[in-house]
Amino acid sequence: MKWVTLDLLYQKPFKYKMFSNTKNHLGFLILAILAVYSLSLNAPFYLDDFRSIQENYLLQTGSVQDFFLQNRFIGTMTFFVQEKLGINSVLEYRLVNISIHILNTFLVYLLVNSLLSLCGKENKTIAFFSALIFAIHPLNSQPVIYIVQRYSLMSAFFYLLCTLTYIEFRKAINTKHITRTLSFVLILIISMFLGWFSKQNFISVIFVLVILEILFFKRDKSYKTLYSSLLFLGVSLLIVSLTTESGKEFIKLIDSASRETKDISRLDYFFAQLNILWIYIGKFFAPIDLRLEYSIFSNSFSNLTTTVSFIGHLCLLVSSIVLFKKRPEITFAILFFYCGHMIESSIIPIRDFAFEHRTYISNFALSFLLISFVTECGKAFNKQKEVMALISITVVTYSVFTLHRAEMWSDKEAFFENEASLSPKNPRVLTSLAKIYRNNGKVDEANSTLELAYKYSNNKLRDDVASNYFAMLVEQKRVNEATEVAEKLLPQTKDLLSKNQILHNLGALYFQLGNLEQAKNYFKKVCNSKKPLPESYYSLAIIALKEKDLLKAESVLRKLVNFAPNYEAGNQLYLKVLEAKKMINRRVK
Known part of the structure; x- marks a missing residue:
């Protein structure tokens, strides 16, 4: 095989069909993605997958109206549709995630092509390698493999689509093509609507579009007037907000809506993110010790x-400003990186400071910058063969890392043991590992790991840690400790589902002690809440049977079957109760 020179890379298309044909590029990208994620196809559900998908009975019994215009409803609707169509196995959920990642990779390819075209450097080869790095990079594996992070994939899809569509929209304006202009406006509006309801970090795409306008498109007097008017309006609104009572109330509302927790100040969160962004960048170039x-x-x-x-x-x-005139595409990529992190890594306090799935959108920029930097170095030092060799080695290395990461996701116990080795004092990691140990029959290891999770929480228990620790106390019949912990946990547990798990386990505790009335009270509280547990309905039915109230048991189980039709234990007991009722009726006759 002949090496391709940098002159070809920057000035001429490749001679070879493989490197000049868009279909071949896209086909190779599909094969690369399927290859690196092949080992993850049968990986089990993880963490929020259970709450948001497998145990979200509204997906089974609800309707479109239950989700419409709710937070992240576009992503939720994809799960809802899969559930209704019956394509809801772990494999099928993950295949959809991989398909969305393939579409995002295509958008990266097209976007790089468009950016280079705006600079008069249209080159499919640079676009191909940028997209290939994005496609197989191990840092992107978390949102692809972790099913519930489809929200991140969907947000990125509309983010990239909006960016690409805006470029085509501006080109259509410049060529005065009315039909194309209106078509792209429509696509842009729909994409922005769907993107906003995919995930809230999508909103920063507005800044990306402004940057595109400033860097690449003609700014005549009408645009200057528009910018001046917007700036005047913004300053006026700020003054009004700070000087009037209604304005101050509006500021409080915005403050409340733009934070997940009040325990972290905006300044503290921002200072931490200054460091975390460098961790993300470091993980991109050296993807070692990746973790959930x-x-x-x-x-x-x-x-x-x-x-x-x-x-x-x-x-x-x-540097991005200095490169503005000579290399606007590099300026755009740097600014795009910061825009992609603007919501989750700036001044909006989120309880979890860092997650690798938050890098997904911005990894487009780093992929493009990496290929641009390497090819520029090759051009400067006339090292064409070395450049292609380096790119090839990088692609193979990243692919191996992603394969290893995918394989780790397929073994749940090994995955969380690795997580615990990297974060040995993280309560959520320890709680997850304890649950895996328990499911695998390692009860002693599970209990000791839960004790560590409780210890390292330092009286600031996360809701998931609290409910699992309390469940352990109930199982071990440590009545005094369980009662004491419950009194402390219930007032501070904000998550309704976690609170219901604690209430259910209190009911289970009293059931074990033979106090059926007290147990019923707790189970009823859970069943009457907005997020009931099927286990609580089932337990109420068992108590009704113990009290020889067949009609009550039938009524409770009917509600259970309607609420959670896939809850197998409930279905079996309901059938037995109906059969018993028929037998009684026959005897009466």
């Missing part, structure tokens, strides 16, 4: 480290 959970807090970084991180970001931003 990071034990990072507001005090995890020293003032010196934060200052150095800030200076580093400032240098990157200054």
Whole structure:
């Protein structure tokens, strides 16, 4: 095989059909993605997969109206449709995620092509390698394999689609093609609507479109007037908000809506994110020790480290401005990276400081920057063969890392043991590992791991840790401890599902003690809430049978079957109760 020169890479299309044909590029990208994610196809459900998908009985019994215009309803609707069509196995859910990742990779390919075209450097080869890095990079594996992170994939799809559509929309305006202009406006509006209801980080795409306008398109007097008017309006609204009572109330509303927790100040969160962004960048170029959970807090970084991180970001931003005239596509990629992290890694406090799936959108920019930097170096030093060799080695290395990561996801116990080795004091990791141990019959290991999770929580129990720790106490019939912990947990547990799990386990505790009336009270509280548990209905039915109230048991089980039709234990008991009722009726006759 002949090496392709950098002159071809930048100025001429490849001679070879493989490297000049868009269909071949896209076909190779599909094969690469299927290859690196092949080992993850039968990986089990993880963490929020259970709550949002497998145990979300509204997906089975609800209707479109139950989800419409709710938070992230577009992603939820994809799960709902799969459930209704019966394509709801772990394999089928994950295949849909991989398909969305393939579409996003195509969009990266087209977007890089469009950006280079705006600069007069249209080149499918650079677009291909940028898309290939994005396609197989191990840092992108979390949102692809972790099924519930489809929300991130969907958001990225509409984010990239909006960016690409805006470029085509502006080109249509410049060519005065009315039909194309209106078509792209329609696509842009629909994409922005769907993107907003996919995940809230999508909103930063507005800044990306503004950057596109400033960098690549003609700014005549009408545009300057528009920008000046918008700036005047923004300043006026800010003054009104800060000086009037209604304005101050509006500011409070915005403040409340733009934070997940009040336990972290905006400034502390921002300072931590200055460092975390460098962790993300480091993981992109050296994807080692990838993990689901990071034990990072507001005090995890020293003032010196934060200052150095800030200076580093400032240098990157200054570099992007310096490159503005000569290399606007590089400027755009750098600014796109920061826009992609603007919501989750800036001043909006989120309880979890870092997650790798948050890098997914911005990894487009890093993929493009990596290929651009390598090819520029090859051009400067006339090292064409070395450049192609380096790109090939990088692709193979990233592919191996992704294959390894995919294989790890397929073994749940090994996955969480690895997580625990990387974050040995993370309560959520330890709780998840304990649940796996219990499911695998390792009860002693499960209990000791849960004790560690409780210990490292330092009286600031996460809801999931709280409910699982309490379940362990109930199972071990540690009545006094369980009662004491319940009194402390219930007032501070905000998540309704976790609170219901604690109430259910209290009912189970009293059931074990033979106090059926008290047990019924707790089970009824769960069943009457907005997020009931099928186990509570089942337990009420068992109590009714113990009390020889067949009609009550039938009534409760009917509600259970309607609420959770896939709850197998409930279905079996309901059939037995109906059969018993028929037998009684025959005897009476």
